[in-house]
Amino acid sequence: MTGHVSAGRVTALTAELVRVDTQNPPGREAAIVSSVAAVLESSGCETRIFESPSGRPSVLARYSCGRPGAPTLLFNGHLDVVPVAAADWSVPPFGGIVRDGRVIGRGAADMKGGIAAAIEGLRACQDAGLPLAADVEFHLVADEETGGAHGTEALLDAGLIHADACIVPEPTELRVAVAERGSYQARIEVTGESGHGGEPGRSRSAIADAARLVGALHLATFHDEAHPLLGRPSCNVSMIQGGLATNVVAPHCEFVIDRRTLPGETAGDVLGSVVRKARETCPDVDFTVHPAFFCEASELPLPHPFADLLLDAAGAGSTPVGLSLGTDARFLRNRLGIPTVVYGPGSMRQAHAVDEWVSVTDLTAAARTFAKVIASFGQ
Template structure:
């Protein structure tokens, strides 16, 4: 095939995404190794060398380096995870691992979290290699495992054991940013993730005397735990406006020509439509009970009861959050941290931010780029420990009526094909100039 006959990145991005969705990488049941090998094969087809690194059998990541025009400049890291959360096929209108194309969308688990970014970057570097184009500086690609379980066998492992592959990178881009939010028929913003909440997954445990279910039993471990869980789950955490949220609200006010007070979220959150679900969780800490376990028979009072709490804390808020939790659970319940990871925040300025804004503006002259704080977590938590500024920038232009946030870990996950092609064009502009 001649270069002129070869598909462009926009031509093949949807096909690559379909292929990748069909490789089931549900974490923890299905390993990422087949997807990591698929990425390596697609890179090898166009002459890009890569290496596959396993943290454990089957838990594999693929890493490659693309030479830029100016190798003296610090490289940019693009990291994207290969794993997805499981999907119950009975809840979906399509096979979640079928990679179906219909109604102008690619459907399937991972379509927006985050195999879309996997495919956009892969299609782009394949086009570069076929045409001889080079980005402005070196690009390090990391297609990683285990992000959906905290990254211990993915990004954390790479940082702990292969930091040399990323040591000279000063900036990184990845998921959940650069997507459009239609504020009204005229105003559209693109939110870039410059911060994310920290994670503290807790196990609460109550222990007391077991006994017969027919007795009076005031020291019931289940009751003690349930009361503690209720207090933690229903606690109204105070509003804390970070620098990132303040900048977002100020930007919204300028776009809409409104005087918005960051300290009054009821005024500005409704303006964000479906995105308010995520951004509304970034003005306070959150502590959500997610699992309960106790007992083994209906008429036996157990000696132990346990609960899982998903805690997410704002930058600088972890210690105060845990102190409040200790007060809420009381003296009869203990807590144990199962998974902990840092909050991340960088400022909304600098050359990379300017390049992102320019790339978006070139493809959507009416769009305005704003920062936001994400309520979840990404592999930026790992790579930021190497001194990189990390941004969520996986650009997509979305239909105004698409409830994008509901698709993350939701049913009928899908991404518009023209949105993917838009993302490819924006990333191409960004990486050729940043």
């Protein structure tokens, strides 16, 4: 059935999806759901639009293989894209331009190309006239880029996700990703004592104390044992501000950390590790940690037959990899226990970048892999 994958069709659909501005924030998914639903209906799916309690729409589509009790293979992809600064782009970001073997535009790689490749995989199976052994569902969701609360998490809370396995076609350069790190972000407030700038030794500078803490936390190591695919947790001090006036010893300073996490680490674990590291290194510094954001890491523990199925379909030499960033796969893995693999066309280096693009070669290769998985799942 891979011979039925059409490069022209998957390219045209990617470009068509890119041409709809679905920037999040503010979250413009409403602009795209009816055209996506129409595409899926024309591919034999039953579709419906789900609205989160906040009114953000996602498309749910189901292609029935006609066998009662057949297992369900789910594709979960997000319709929202990150905002653009159009002045920085060399082409219109929502032009859906196809040039030199690439589709160029916001969302081409992250992840409208992946969604188009998944739909093309199903179309190729249909064109080949293959009898399928599994139902195929698509959850094309809102809000992944700002955390998923109004998209995949809203579907989960509404009890609408039931599947035996799931593929999230985010851009992985056609690699089979079975694990991803999470993220813990916090603001750390350091308190000093204001005093005359002419006698800085007489009072306690919050900036000087914060500098020591930054030195302790930035690039710190947190575990002796590395995860085989994800390595060790990392810590980046990403923003800092402090001080009152040029001639005053600084009474306040605060900075923000982004501590990437490993599977199994809770927000409490991470907070504990950060506080321990800070206290060990700087026991005399007066600081308070204000947690701001947490999304947990996740993984599909290997070996697993669904990972093997993807590795076989992806072709010779495929080995499982880990991602250093989070996707909606974490909801499916951690909250529902659904075996979930992230695999798709394009590169995360293109995701969120100026002049974002995905190659037609990748789109076609991903669609072939998806066609193989759809054809063999449940057989």
